[in-house]
Amino acid sequence: MPLALAVLYQNKPARFRAPAADIAHALHALGRPVITRRDAPRPREEYDWIFADSIEGVRAAAEAGAKTLWLNSAPISSHPAYRAGLAIVGQSPELHPFREPEFLNEWLRKNGFAPQISPEFSEAITFHVLPAGAYSDGNQAAAWCFSSSAPEPEALRAAAAQVGQALKIRAPISIDAARGAGGECRLFNLNLSPDLSGPGRPGREAAASPFVRAAQAHGWSYGALLENLAAQAWR
Secondary structure, three states: OOOOEEEEEOOOOHHHHHHHHHHHHHHHHOOOOEOOOOOOOOOOOHHHHOEEOOHHHHHHHHHOOOOEEEEOOOOOOOOHHHHOOOEEEOOOHHHHHHHOHHHHHHHHHHOOOOOOOOOOEEEEEEEEEOOOOOOOOOOOOOEEEEOOOOOOOHHHHHHHHHHHHHHOOOOOEEEEEEEEOOOOEEEEEEEOOOOOOOOOOOOOOOOOOHHHHHHHHHOOOHHHHHHHHHOOOEO
């Protein structure tokens, strides 16, 4: 667990504040060194726990003693956190172009991850992929599938993990896939900053996101997931 971690939030839309506060609260509850905007943060008050992902917010977090910044947003190459000289929990700014669907789809096609299928598909599957690193369960990397359907094709699971490796992700991603009526599959969507909402704060008992539920199915609690992700901090 990195020292003195502060969680940043994306101000717009407002829904990004809650998961950022969930992250900070859960790590704080485990006794981890979390820097918060208020000295005695109130569990229900999102703003007590987090700092804005702006120049002013990054500066405030650093002045409060943060040595690590958790970016709870998709990578933007101009983000001030990348120039703060602090450790980062989040994606590399090099992945900024992959925020654009056209760029992503062309990359998937060129790298053989998106074979053509019929526009009619019978099932959608979401894979949740972790960056390469050391984890508490002994894995070096993992790809999870959270789906209400039958077991997903192993080849597709492997392809999802390969996308993460090819992109050299530094933080978790979610990848959507579609399975056609004839069994053919393709990857078609990438989320570089999946929702990490989770339980802990009052009124958030049922807040676990699909990514968090996948981790729970893997055997990790919400806190264990966050600790494992925080351990992948980089400079």
